[in-house]
Amino acid sequence: MRVSDSLFGGLFERGAADTSDEAWLRAMLDVEAALARAAERAGLAPSGSGAAVAAVARVDFFHNANLSTAAASTGNPVPALVKTLTGLLPAESAFAADAIHIGATSQDIIDTAAMLLARSSIDAIMTDLRAAAARCAGFAREHADTVMVGRTLLQQAVPVTFGLVAAGWLTEIDEARQRLHEVRTTRLAIQYGGAAGTLASLGEAGPRVAELLADELSLPAPTLPWHTNRLRVIDLAAALTGPCAALGKIARDVTLLAQTEISEVHEQAGGGSSAMPHKQNPVASVVILGCTKRAPQLLASIAAAAEQELQRAAGAWHAEWQPLSDLLRLTNSASAWSVDLLTGLRIDPLRMRANLDAGLGLPMSEHVTALLTPALGRLQAHQLVARASQRATANGINLAQALLIDPETAAKLAANQLSPDQLQTTLAPTTYLGATPHFIDRALRAHEVLEPTLAD
Amino acid sequence: MRVSDSLFGGLFERGAADTSDEAWLRAMLDVEAALARAAERAGLAPSGSGAAVAAVARVDFFHNANLSTAAASTGNPVPALVKTLTGLLPAESAFAADAIHIGATSQDIIDTAAMLLARSSIDAIMTDLRAAAARCAGFAREHADTVMVGRTLLQQAVPVTFGLVAAGWLTEIDEARQRLHEVRTTRLAIQYGGAAGTLASLGEAGPRVAELLADELSLPAPTLPWHTNRLRVIDLAAALTGPCAALGKIARDVTLLAQTEISEVHEQAGGGSSAMPHKQNPVASVVILGCTKRAPQLLASIAAAAEQELQRAAGAWHAEWQPLSDLLRLTNSASAWSVDLLTGLRIDPLRMRANLDAGLGLPMSEHVTALLTPALGRLQAHQLVARASQRATANGINLAQALLIDPETAAKLAANQLSPDQLQTTLAPTTYLGATPHFIDRALRAHEVLEPTLAD
Amino acid sequence: MRVSDSLFGGLFERGAADTSDEAWLRAMLDVEAALARAAERAGLAPSGSGAAVAAVARVDFFHNANLSTAAASTGNPVPALVKTLTGLLPAESAFAADAIHIGATSQDIIDTAAMLLARSSIDAIMTDLRAAAARCAGFAREHADTVMVGRTLLQQAVPVTFGLVAAGWLTEIDEARQRLHEVRTTRLAIQYGGAAGTLASLGEAGPRVAELLADELSLPAPTLPWHTNRLRVIDLAAALTGPCAALGKIARDVTLLAQTEISEVHEQAGGGSSAMPHKQNPVASVVILGCTKRAPQLLASIAAAAEQELQRAAGAWHAEWQPLSDLLRLTNSASAWSVDLLTGLRIDPLRMRANLDAGLGLPMSEHVTALLTPALGRLQAHQLVARASQRATANGINLAQALLIDPETAAKLAANQLSPDQLQTTLAPTTYLGATPHFIDRALRAHEVLEPTLAD
Amino acid sequence: MRVSDSLFGGLFERGAADTSDEAWLRAMLDVEAALARAAERAGLAPSGSGAAVAAVARVDFFHNANLSTAAASTGNPVPALVKTLTGLLPAESAFAADAIHIGATSQDIIDTAAMLLARSSIDAIMTDLRAAAARCAGFAREHADTVMVGRTLLQQAVPVTFGLVAAGWLTEIDEARQRLHEVRTTRLAIQYGGAAGTLASLGEAGPRVAELLADELSLPAPTLPWHTNRLRVIDLAAALTGPCAALGKIARDVTLLAQTEISEVHEQAGGGSSAMPHKQNPVASVVILGCTKRAPQLLASIAAAAEQELQRAAGAWHAEWQPLSDLLRLTNSASAWSVDLLTGLRIDPLRMRANLDAGLGLPMSEHVTALLTPALGRLQAHQLVARASQRATANGINLAQALLIDPETAAKLAANQLSPDQLQTTLAPTTYLGATPHFIDRALRAHEVLEPTLAD
DSSP, X not given: OOOOSSTTHHHHSOSSOOOSHHHHHHHHHHHHHHHHHHHHHTTSSOTTHHHHHHHHOOGGGOOHHHHHHHHHHHSSSHHHHHHHHHHHSOGGGGGGGGGTTTTOOHHHHHHHHHHHHHHHHHHHHHHHHHHXXXXXXXXXXXXXXXXXXXXXXXXXXXXXXXXXXXXXXXXXXXHHHHHHHHHHHHTOOOOXXXXXXXXXXXXXXXXXXXXXXXXXXXXXXXXXXXXXXXXXXXXXXXXXXXHHHHHHHHHHHHHHHTSTTTOSEEOTTOBOOSSOTTXXXXXXXXXXXXXXXXXXXXXXXXXXXXXXXXXXXXXXXXXXXXXXXXXXXXXXXXXXXXXXXXXXXXXXXXXXXXXHXXXXXXXXXXXXXXXXXXXXXXXXXXXXXXXXXXXXXXXXXXXXXXHHTSHHHHHHHHHTTOOHHHHHHHTOGGGGOTTHHHHHHHHHHHHHHHHHHTOO | OOOOSSXXXXXXXXXXXXXXXXXXXXXXXXXXXXXXXXXXXXXXXXXXXXXXXXXXXXXXXXXXXXXXXXXXXXXXXXXXHHHHXXXXXXXXXXXXXXXXXXXXOHHHHHHHHHHHHHHHHHHXXXXXXXXXXXXXXXXXXXXXXXXXXXXXXXXXXXXEEHHHHHHHHHHHHHHHHHHHHHHHHHTOOOOOOTTTTSOGGGXXXXXXXXXXXXXXXXXXXXXXXXXXXXXXXXXXXXXXXHHHHXXXXXXXXXXXXXXXXXXXXXXXXXXOXXXXXXXXXXXXXXXXXXXXXXXXXXXXXXXXXXXXXXXXXXXXXXXXXXXXXXXXXXXXXXXXXXXXXXXXXXXXXXXXXXXXXXXXXXXXXXXXXXXXXXXXXXXHHHHHHHHHHHHHHHHTOOHHHHHHTSHHHHHHHHHTTOOHHHHHHHTXXXXXXXXXXHHHHHHHHHHHHHHHHTOO | OOOOSSTTHHHHSOSSOOOSHHHHHHHHHHHHHHHHHHHHHTTSSOTTHHXXXXXXXXXXXXXXXHHHHHHHHHSSSHHHXXXXXXXXXXXXXXGGGGGTTTTOOHHHHHHHHHHHXXXXXXXXXXXXXXXXXXXXXXXXXXXTTOEEEEEETTEEXXXXXXXXXXXXXXXXXXXXXXXXXXXXXXXXXOOOOTXXXXXXXXXXXXXXXXXXXXXXXXOOOXXXXXXXXXXXXXHHHHHHHHHHXXXXXXXXXXXXXXXXXXOSEEOTTOBOOSSXXXXXXXXXXXXXXXXXXXXXXXXXXXXXXXXXXXXXXXSTTTTTHXXXXXXXXXXXXXXXXXXXXXXXXXXXXXXXXXXXXXTTTGGGHXXXXXXXXXXXXXXXHHHHHHHHHHHHHHHTOOHHHHHXXXXXXXXXXXXXXXXXXXXXXXXXXXXXXXXXXXXXHHHHHHHHHHHHHTOO | OXXXXXXXXXXXXXXXXXXXXXHHHHHHHHHHHHHHHHHHHTTSSOTTHHHHHHHHOOGGGOOHHHHHHHHHHHSSSHHHHHHHHHHHSOGGGGGGGGGTTTTOOHHHHHHHHHHHHHHHHHHHHHHHHHHHHHHHHHHHHHTTTOEEEEEXXXXXXXXXXXXXHHHHHHHHHHHHHHHHHHHHHHTOOOOOOTTTTSOGGGGGGHHHHHHHHHHHHTXXXXXXXXXXXXXXXXXXXXXXXXXXXXXXXXXXXXXXXXXTTTOSEEOTTOBOOSSOTTOOBOHHHHHHHHHHTTHHHHHHHHHHTTOOOSSBOSSTTTTTHHHHHHHHHHHHHHHHHHHHHHHHOEEOHHHHHHHHHTTTTGGGHHHXXXXXXXXXXXXXXXXXXXXXXXXXXHHTOOHHHHHHTSHHHHHHHHHTTOOHHHHHHHTOGGGGOTTHHHHHHHHHHHHHHHHHHTOO
């Protein structure tokens, strides 16, 4: 775990990905160095130029504060970075100066650097998500038969198992992983177009240098420079929103299941309170939600920035940089937290069963209705059970008892050979799990099929 | 073109897709009818049930106002729709009642209906986008050599061709099409899980009915019901944001190039003004922007709604329906408008050339600098040209003249065998187009490769 | 209650406000009629012109579909509306033609119409919010002493009363009402500037006509036309987000307190389920959340549209209309639902007490710690109570018992004259309500002070 | 100007406001020190406690990294900060330990610290906005008569003056200032409620301590603690969006008016390009847009976070902190940049006039139509002028000439005593400025009235 130096870094910058300003600087220098090597390979710069530039393209030779000040007069830090980089060449490497920034515009450097940051951040996120998915798969297997009540609109509905809940979490994480993997392998690309996307200053050599630059950075070369075609960035941002959606849903579920009155799951290390000694706050879930709730608006910021003018934009491009950094960082933070959350999550099957039983059989009302329907018709069955449900709640008796306590209903059931034993059996949650095992199997099988495809 | 009955429909509901409330009702009825057929095929309902239900699942048998009123007591219109549907069965088809809504919860019907609306809307959008892309490809070919000035940060920069501009538009539309096609074929799916995603009321038969329902609707069956896994909806919304981004960029470019002072392109049917007889407003572009500017926030609404509780959500799901409808409709409207815009777009190569020439050779300053650099070094060359650029602007002379008018510079050039003729030649825009033809070719080739893959 | 004809209108269009396309048309015609009267009063049109125009400016003389089709060639429906309106003048009123649309541009009509819709919608919203606030005030008074457990991070924390909860709801609604009232009285205004905000076609008479138009519509005249200054619209949208935030919070609280396992409050008319006869869904809360969750993004759409070009915008203005309509309608729908929700809300004081008691005294842990601190120091007191809290939970005994069951702790307490009776007394929730009555009083007093100021 | 140490700080952190993590730490310590003083004044802590705590509540005694790490186990940095603060008390000040954090919960400290940061940031923003408004007022006066063409939908429309443009900018900035001032004086407030908003640990003394804390910090005490009533934060965020909207509009206008082909205004220090020596990029405008384009989504993030559960929220509150910091910082950065932009903005009246004249009189078409209407009727006049406008553009002659060149039209005009001289006079832009001077006066007067009200 990399904890940044910042006050809130332990919360919002958890995870191995680095999107700090220093990381941006390093990425930009990596791009400049790669470009110099590419120029050399293309025969546009003397032999040794690439190595000479790489030797001085080191973060510790630069001062962010100076670059930042200079950026104010050009609108971005690249011109100052290029000037500094050139000045750093020792006399014996002066020949390499022409290789620096050759053919490029500032946006080429910043966009390509953003792709490098995105790639390393995605790798960190994918590592975390794999661990989170594995833990969900474990839960799905271990708790395939752990019965609990399903809740819809926050009301007890019908039985499910915790394994099915975990299978749902697994499937969502896996779908998010699959898309993120696709974007990482097909939508990241170098940016290299020069002033207006023609690479004019390189004459005929432009496309060749572009290919070599792509090779140096192990990134694809795009069909065209994408200075004002921002679909790659939108695709990236949308793919990052996937894990945020999945993890936000899981964290929301955990906060609900961990409520004092429900207590079906607990975070391992519940957060204490300085004032209230008894408190066990679901800290990981809360912080995950603190990260994931921001993703939709960061995505919107990036999507809104896509309306970029002509050959290079006047403002919208600048509005992308920090939201993209934020989204990479927060997605990684949420995914890193989710590993802790899921690894440490304690499941309480007894409490799950107790909460279900406390429902007085009402979560089986659909099942009971099905039992009565052939004899009484759907409408009458529904009405009898609805009224019995109210009696059950009012009197603290279970649904079977509440049906039988009403003489008229009891007579009707008896007349139709529906015995009290049958009623009681129908209230057993395990008799009403439907396709639960089937769905858990499907989720696990899909996970097994997916896993190796993400390894490449 | 379908123009809705609404006041603003001509603007924001252009396009063949129908996401009206009537279309929603029709889609819900289609799902109920398909479900009845699936139940019959699975042996859960008497032969003829499917046909009997389909016979009454007709929009004109229902009143939206009644369903809407009833929806207020259940939170959605499906229970009232089911009740009405059942009541519509004639006596001789009463046997089919059990097939209606079998195993389903309201969300199953609404989510699957949303997928049907999405599918038909995407088809309409794709048809429009194909036409738009074809027109861009036409422009890319026809105007491959039509020189114009490239503009960055809204300032004249270096030459490009209009063919390259159109190739950029083409590539962005094509990328958006490709993703939308992927989502249409891989991410739409039926929703069918019953009360809490277990299909419990169907016992063992649930998965089989799900498969048959999927078959009836020609939609995939998902790994699991996705009641509170909303990644499909996010993927769909994100894929719709793609064409909006592409078309918004094109419309922004057109409004800029059509400015009175630039006048390089014109919409065929410029919109008149009741007050100003001379006005030729870029109406199509303006309305496209009026559609596309809303996409990022609609996407954010949908992404934010993904934090859904436990087995079915208390509020967030309801917040998805209208934003998804809006996004489908606006994307289709923008794409329909774009066909008109691009089909009618008039290009003015003479004006493009005139605007470039009015730049006094300044857009070639990078080229001139490159000419001087071998002799003078990059720094001195840059300074001489920067100062000459100011002289050119101040005096209305071209950049070559502005260099030569300064005696000191003229002497320096002469001393280095840099002739006035060479300078003037360097100012010819066609000498500084770099990889422009190469990039246009790449875009056209990628388009040709893509096209057949979208046909299935 | 106005239920629209639409399928979802019962959910999302509840409330008296009308923002339909017909309402827009009516508002535009009202503006045109008012303008004709203003022109007559200013001496720019013959006597009787205003009445003649008003006589034909009737919704039933217009067809939205025709206007919508025509709008496609001008980018908005006003030119066609003006033409139709002029054509409707009977021969004897032909003299009034010059008064129609005098001095105006289309945006003048649409913006002013939007202000009229906003005003009537706000009035409807304010009526609902007054009722909602009154009910909250009633709860605050009636349940000032109804003890329940306060919950933080969804965990039981310390006692509060339901009266305090309701006082919090009241205060938030009242703050929202105050701001909405301010915006209604100070930020709505006519729009009247002509083609580029100079009213040039009226010569010197422009400002006088503007004043008269404002007088006709009972709206303020702004300092300047605000064609591309959209702060009014942002202020309006932000003020509408206030009630949405307040009501969304209340609805969220109700869904949580109404959970089966908590059951402290219930909606009067719990929504049934077609499948599950026992279900009592919190429909009003769920639909309120379905409305309020969309407000932030609609606000963002409107705020993002403020970057409008020069004298009148190319796209951004068009992107405002529907989001503003949506926001007015959804805010009204949420406020209308909230009246039902709060009017029918049933409070269960016994269950509140039972849930608190089920906490085994842990919600009083802070209080117990305070009792022990003088003798043992804060740190040791905290540790003893923290450990006892775990024992209490593990063994199902209350916190006092859990302290005394540990011999070492018991000895320490005895040595410090801390008796078991004192401990038990400290566990009484009513001894630990702090400023609760004070805060309830403050909220009620603030409400009483506010109420008359909103009446004007 | 404070330029942060970060790579992009020169762009996005310009302005005197400090919202860094260090500033957050300082603000939290200021709150804790003020609380200790308040406790002492309330008689709840020994004399000297406030001073003793203040003596150690110094930023340089704390390490953000340590607090950040500790925050990961409690969900926020306050518990660790309190522990460290207590530990820092020297032996002779040990008595002050009980005053530390008395009655408070972590959220009390963080929310109040946020209000302190907001206040100081608003002060910095208001200082910048005053300077920006003053410069706009200067432009409005100096260029009241500087005629230029007004542009609608990016097309030349009718004449305005640059003074009127600047008056529009002024009015929008002033409206934004007024609202920001209101929020600063009426909506910022301390947060102080303890664990669940009852201040229970202080018994009866809670409200008195709250008052004293408010006094210490010169912030109002609210009606109630606002732990889960987030309207204050929404109001603050919305008020910050105001200047962003105003400055974004101005920056957009400048980028458009500074286009090479229009060149009516220029930024003083146009940003150079490393590649293109002639470039003069509108850097300030571009960076302002890079800031302001993010405001709507940050506002949406904050508004979406308002749905907070019960007594304190599980996630949504955490999602507020960084968006609020970002919005304060970016608003300040945009306002600081706007001072540079407006101070250095060079206006080119000759070019304005030339661009208007290049319009061939078409921007006067409305005026010409008005001249012809009494004789020919509105419809025929409009048609003649529309056709003449096309002839003018096609032949490069002015609108009067284009009317007269058509024999039929010329005859018609002559028959109606409409002389060529009259036509030419009608083409003079200064004859068609309407209420321009009146509106400029109104804006300046409103500015003068506003200014002193913002001084308190």
